[in-house]
Amino acid sequence: MLDSVQQYVRGLIDGLVIPVTGIPPLTAWITPPVLEEADGPRAYVWGGRVRGGRQTAPRGPGMKRFPWSVDVYLTYLDTPDDALASEPFPKVIDTVLRTFMATTMPLWIDANGVPVGPNAGSSTDTQIQAIGESFDLEYPPERLPATMRMVWYSARIALDVLEVVQA
Numbered sequence: 001m002l003d004s005v006q007q008y009v010r011g012l013i014d015g016l017v018i019p020v021t022g023i024p025p026l027t028a029w030i031t032p033p034v035l036e037e038a039d040g041p042r043a044y045v046w047g048g049r050v051r052g053g054r055q056t057a058p059r060g061p062g063m064k065r066f067p068w069s070v071d072v073y074l075t076y077l078d079t080p081d082d083a084l085a086s087e088p089f090p091k092v093i094d095t096v097l098r099t100f101m102a103t104t105m106p107l108w109i110d111a112n113g114v115p116v117g118p119n120a121g122s123s124t125d126t127q128i129q130a131i132g133e134s135f136d137l138e139y140p141p142e143r144l145p146a147t148m149r150m151v152w153y154s155a156r157i158a159l160d161v162l163e164v165v166q167a
Contacts, residue, residue, distance in 0.1 A: 001066060002047055004126060005163055006030050007113025009070050010045045012103060018095050020088045023076075026096070038077040041092045046071045047161070066126075066163040072096065074155045077145075089153035093139065100132030100159060123166070130162040 007030070014028035024040035032044050047070035054064055074096065076089050108116045111124045120127070136158040143152040 001126065001163065001165060002050075002068075004109055004111050004113040005066075005068050005070065005128075005161055006045050006047045008109050008115070008128065009047065009072065009113075009131075009159070009161065010043075011113055012099055013043050013045075013072070013096055016095060016099060018088070018092050020091050023088055023092070026092065038075075041074065041076040041089075043096065044073040044075075046073070062167070064165045064167045066165060068161040068163060070159045070161050072157040072159055074153075074157070076153045078151050078153065079149065087142075087151075087153070089142075089155070090139075092153075093137070093155050093157075096157065097132070097135070097137075100135070100157075103131050105130055120166075126166075127164045128161065129164050130160065132159060133162075134160045 010028045010030055013026055016026040018026060018041060026041045026043055028043040028045060030045050036042075047068050049069040050066050052064055052066045054062060074092060076092055078088065106118075106127050106129045108118065108120045108125045108127050110116050110121065116125055138156040140154065143154075144150070145152055
């Protein structure tokens with residue numbers, strides 16, 4: 001449930017190609033490394049909020065709804081050499097959002113967050129019924145690291161993911 005949803009969301013965006021010349025593909029993490037090179041766009045997936053409930057009645061085996069709010073933190077460190085050029089970070093955000101909005105639903109995933117297709121393959125599989133239908137975006141102003149002539153961009157996407165579990 002939590003692990004599989006985080007793994008699934010990370011899998012959707014890890015390696016995502018950003019349509020801007022010179023920007024490498026996005027690297028996505030759940031638990032970030034202690035130290036990493038800031039040599040391209042990064043995403044950090046953290047799914048920590050859910051209020052579950054029964055989807056069907058009566059009591060007994062049925063479906064339970066897990067409406068997750070998964071946070072996807074985006075960062076990018078850039079060395080702008082043209083003050084009049086459009087900054088590339090909004091394209092990073094747009095590419096990530098489009099990926100979530102265009103993902104095939106509904107879809108079954110296994111306990112490791114790997115899509116298994118339109119049908120469950122085992123009793124531990126869960127169904128993702130919605131992703132990207134609603135979200136919040138926070139895009140604060142860029143920051144300038146004191147020791148470099150670079151620009152640090154960041155954003156947070158609070159992404160709603162509806163997971164359904166046979167229980």
